[in-house]
Amino acid sequence: MKILHTSDWHIGKQLHKYDLSEDLDLFFDWLVHYIQTENIDVLLVSGDIFDQANPSQAAYKQYYDVLKQLINFDCKIILTGGNHDSASVLNAPQELLKAFDITVIGGATDEVGELFIEVEKEGEKIVVAAVPFLKDRDIRKSVAGETYATKIEQIKSGLQSYFANINAFYQQNYPDHTFILMGHLYVQGSELSESERDIQIGNQAGVEAHMFEGIPQYVALGHIHKPQIISDTQNIYYCGSPIPLSFSEREDRKQINVITIKEGKIDQLEIVPIPKYRNLVAFEGNLEEVESKLTGYSEETRLMSLAEVIVNEDSESLERRQAFEGFVNSQPNDNIEIVKSRLNFKSKIRGATDAFAVGTDVTDVTPVQMFEKKLELQSGLDNTGELKNAFREILQELGL
Known part of the structure; x- marks a missing residue:
């Protein structure tokens, strides 16, 4: 049996007002083809299906378009909600999607058993605990007057208890099944990028990998956009987002994880790179240096490259400000578009209006x-x- 782990699609995402729907369309086309040609049996999407709790109509269409293509194959689909998702939005078509062998769990359920999905194919039996993003109220009870430190410890304890109950339920009810656990949370030691939204109080209530107790044969995590191994001995992985969602991810090699189950065990775990359709690049220096680098940029990809430019000048002047604005607005290279820009002065008179560097858009903060x-x-x-x-x-x- 082959299981594909992906997460953090963030349908509807814009990078500094630049629509990334084309990037996702190309990824979805590639994903559908891969699932078909590689005979994938189970698709796991570990949270943050959408970028916003209330997606646009265009985002909804893109979501249903990819599901429509996937139902043509003999592939079980399991999707969970992330911290960007609205549980009610994801759950709304839940019953209808069941008819197409698509299970959606947008938020925590009343009973732990409702999170478990059995799949039996090719003589293999697995059970997936599809745990969505757990909100504060799902894992603890607030108390009036509690301290911040107490709240952090209660959240950690609540997460540990929740996943301990998941493990216990598996051991009691599915001991003869291969156990796959999905989760959308911050595990300590993982490397963040700029595009993840803080969860559980600025990620300070992150848990340690040993919380999973080594019981699941594979832990399919979402939330962190940089692909990484949290524990190779326990098979705990963040597969990361399928496309770069911030300039801090421009060097990331995006991937999906494919797990092959044979005779009740993981026979193979393959890291499959996702084709790169767009470059994100950054240029920094004084105005003349940045202009030279940007105009000399020639690498072409299927989609237009997007640039972040950071201009550093010695002394503040109106002339430098005007030259910077003119450069940013001039579109100096047809192969690249500037979507993020900043002008810094080493020496300047600070005032109340100088909280952010010149060129910083309030929507980027x-x-x-x-x-x-x-x-x-x-x-x-x-x-x-x-x-x-x-x-x-x-x-x-x-x-x-």
Whole structure:
């Protein structure tokens, strides 16, 4: 039996206002072809199906278009909700999708047993515990007046207890099945990029890999966009996002993981690279250096390359500002588009309007970054750490 692990599709994602739907279309075309030609039996998508809790109509269409193509094959599809997803949005067509052998679990269920899906093919029997992103209320009870440190420990303890119950349910009910566990969470030691949204209070309540107790034969994780092995002995993997979602991911080699089950054990675990359809590039230096690098860029890919430019100048001047703006808006190379730009001055007079560098678009700044900059401009505050944590809690409660 062949199982394909992918995650973090983020349908509807824009990179600094640039629509990435074409990137996903090409990935989906490749994925559908791979599933067909390689006779994949089970497709696992570990959370963050959509980029927003309330997807656009275009995002919905892209989602249903790929599912429509996949139902033509004898492939069981299991999708779980991530921290970007709305459980109710994902669950809305749940019953209809069941008719096409597609199981969707958008959020935590009332009973642990509802998360377990059995699959039997080619003489192999597996059971998948499709655990979605677990919200605070799913794993602990809040108490009035509790400290921040107490809350962190309770979240960690709650996650450990939840997954211990998952393991116990498997051992009691499916001991003769190969056990695959899906999860969407932050495991300590994993490497972040710029595009993951903080979960469980700024990822500070991340759990350790030993929490899974070595019981699942494979742990298919989502949330972290950089592909990585958390534990090769326990087969705990983040497969990562299928396309780069931030400039910090421009060097990542995107992949899917394919697990072959034979005689109740993992016979092979193959890392399959995803074709690269677009380059993300970054240029930094003074204005003349950046302009020279960008105009000299000649590498072509199927989709237009996207650029981040960072211009560093010695002294602030109106002339330099105007030259920078003119350069950014001039589209100096037909093979590349500038979607993110920043102008820095080494010496300048700081004021209230200088919280971010020249050229920074407010839509490129996260709420946490904006709040942190605001704190920097305030003098005499000695509890900034507590304020940042409280702000993160508010964002988490609001689902932002």
